[in-house]
Amino acid sequence: MDKTLIVTNDFPPRPGGIQAFLHNMALRLDPERLVVYASTWKRGSEGAQATADFDAEQPFTVVRDRTTMLLPTPRVSRRAAGLLREHGCTSVWFGAAAPLGLMAPALRRAGAKRIVATTHGHEAGWAQLPASRQLLRRIGEGTDTITYLGEYTRSRIAAALTPQAAARMVQLPPGVDEKTFHPGSGGDAVRERLGLTDRPVVVCVSRLVPRKGQDTLILAMPRILREVPDAVLLVVGGGPYAGELRKLTAETGVADSVRFTGPVPWAELPAHFGAGDVFAMPCRTRRGGLDVEGLGIVYLEASATGLPVVAGDSGGAPDAVLDGETGWVVRGGPAAVAADESADRIVTLLGDPELRRRMGERGREWVEEKWRWDLLAEKLKTLL
Structure with a gap:
C-alpha cells in the first residue's frame, strides 16, 4: 500500500x-x-x-x-x-x-x-x-x-x-471548512458577552504583527466614529504588536471603541468572526517585499461566515477577495496613509445593510464553489 x-x-x-x-x-x-x-x-x-x-x-x-x-x-x-x-x-x-x-x-x-x-x-x-x-x-x-x-x-x-x-x-491554496465557518456560528453570544449587542462591529481576526494592518484600522476609527458614532473595532488575536496597538488606541483617543480579546482558542474563532458586521484587515507589504501576505485565509473564513471583507493589497491577499463582489481591496501602505481609504469602505458597509447582505451572500457562495477543503484535498491526492 x-x-x-x-x-x-x-x-x-x-x-x-x-x-x-x-x-x-x-x-x-x-x-x-x-x-x-x-x-x-x-x-x-x-x-x-x-x-x-x-x-x-x-x-x-x-x-x-x-x-x-x-x-x-x-x-x-x-x-x-x-x-x-x-x-x-x-x-x-x-x-x-x-x-x-x-x-x-x-x-x-x-x-x-x-x-x-x-x-x-x-x-x-x-x-x-x-x-x-x-x-x-x-x-x-x-x-x-x-x-x-x-x-x-x-x-x-x-x-x-x-x-x-x-x-x-x-x-x-488552503481551504475553508464551510461547516465550521457559517453565518450561524455563534456571533450573537460573543457580542452579548462583550457588551456589543446593539453596536455596529468591525472585526479583525489575525495575529497582532505590523504586516496585518490593525494599526490602520485604529487610525481609521476617528473617521468611522464621526459617521457611525457607536461603532466598535473588535481585534481578535494575540501577538508581539499588542502593546503598540493598545498604546495607539489611547494616543488616537479611541480606546473606548476598540476591544482586544487577546488569543482565542481555534474552536471559538468562528463565533468571533460571526460577532462582526464587517471584516477588515488592511494588510501591507513590508521590508521591501520580503514580508508579504501569502493569501489571507481569514478573508475567506469571514466570507464563509457571511461577512463583507475589506482587505489590504499585500501579496496574495487580493486573491481571497472578489473585489466589488465579496468586499473591497484597499491600499495597504503606511497606516497614516491607508487609514482614510479603509475608513471610507468600512463606513459605506456599516451604513448599508443591503450591501453587506449581498456581499456576504456572494462570499459564502464563492467559498462553497472554490475554497472547500474537500475539493482541495482531492487535488492534493492527485498530485501525490
Missing part, C-alpha cells in the same frame, strides 16, 4: 495559518497511508505534554524530531529517509518548500517516487534574494511539483525556477 510522508515544521499544536492548512489537508488523506515527520513545538514539560496530547488524538502516525526547527541537515535527511523506508512511503509532501525541500534528492534516493513541495508567502521573499533564489531553484529541480497559493506568489516564485520546474507548478 503506497503511503505519503509529510515533512514539516508547520504542524499543530504550533499555532498559525500554515499549520492549520497542513493539518486540515492531513485529516482528509487516508490515515492508514500517512506518516507525519514534524519538529517539536517548544521545549519544556508544558510544550511536550501539549504536543503529546495532540499527537495522540490524530488518526495518523506523527513522528516528532527532538528539535524545535527541522533544517535540511544530514541528520534530519537521514531520519526522514529512514521513516520513508520504515513505513513504505512512496510519496513525500514538504509542507513548506523552503528550506526542507532541499532534502528532496536524499528522499528520492531512499525510494520516493513523487515529491510535492508547497510554497507560502516566505518563498516569494526567497525568490528576491540571490543566495536563497538559488536554493529555491534547487528545490524546484529536485521535486515533481511545487504548489503555490495564488498568482502573486506564483509569478515571483516561478521567476526563480528553471522553465521546466515553473511549468510544473500547480495552485493549491
